[in-house]
Amino acid sequence: MKFTTAILSLLAVSATAIELTPDNWDSETAGKVVFVKMFAPWCGHCKKMKPDWDKLMEDNKDSTTQLIADVDCTTDGKPLCDSNGVRGFPTLKYGDPSEAFPPL
Template sequence: MKFLTLTLAAAAAATANAGVLTSDNWEAETAGKTIFVKFYAPWCGHCKKLKPDWDKLIDAFDGHKTALIGDVDCTAEGKPLCEANGVQGFPTLKWGDPASLEAYEGARSYDALKKFADENLKPICSPSNIDLCDADKKAEIAKFTAMSDKDLDAAIEEQETKISDAETLFKDEVKTLQKTYEGLKEAQDNTIAEVKNSGLGLMKAVKTQKAKGSDEL
């Protein structure tokens, strides 16, 4: 009986840790696979809501040779992974080559997630799967491979800066639009208030009364 209890406890622990990715196991777990990852925080309400469907998805792909569904706790051992992947909110879902993940913006029901995973978590063109690349991508990979580490780092930084600048511009413009909206809304409210205070209501009441008088005549 004691042995059975220990066995069940071990099985439960293994299930609880299934799909958990950290800085220590990232390379080993994701090597050669196309992945779908949930970056989360345990206290996040939306993360808690998504958990049952996400755990079900992890189970559906458990043991898959070329696809992996994973969890990264951004408040624990997975924090460096979250920082490296630019995670700013929870939960953040990303997919693709482990070295270059893309944001997932689709629906988050189990059926939608499963459909996306079935259609997209396949071996894709990458330096580790170069045989899946077309001629243009192979040439691009060859060009980047030939670059020195310093030049490659500089090129990556340049492109990431473009993304960062675009995000900053978007946020700044949204703030400007918000201020413009607030100013226009205030002007509209003030004009409406002035018009009403100028006697518009009484004008309409007098007009209605006059119309009644004309009908009586």
């Protein structure tokens, strides 16, 4: 029973996670302060912080003023990581998307 509950909890968190890409950046970040984890799936530190980060995203999913999200630097999010000068993982960035994050 505990295993089933754990799996369902993970699925619930995964379903609410927002992964930012150049295609959805403007629509997802509009009017919000953004806290972003730029990561690589193979990164040990990223894997270790994932449960806490997922909980933070879940706890803030209904916020209309802030967005907590992921950017996968190995797939569609790579241009965002490149434009933000990401050189190591994870990289955390916080701020107004129009000021703290350089345009693509």
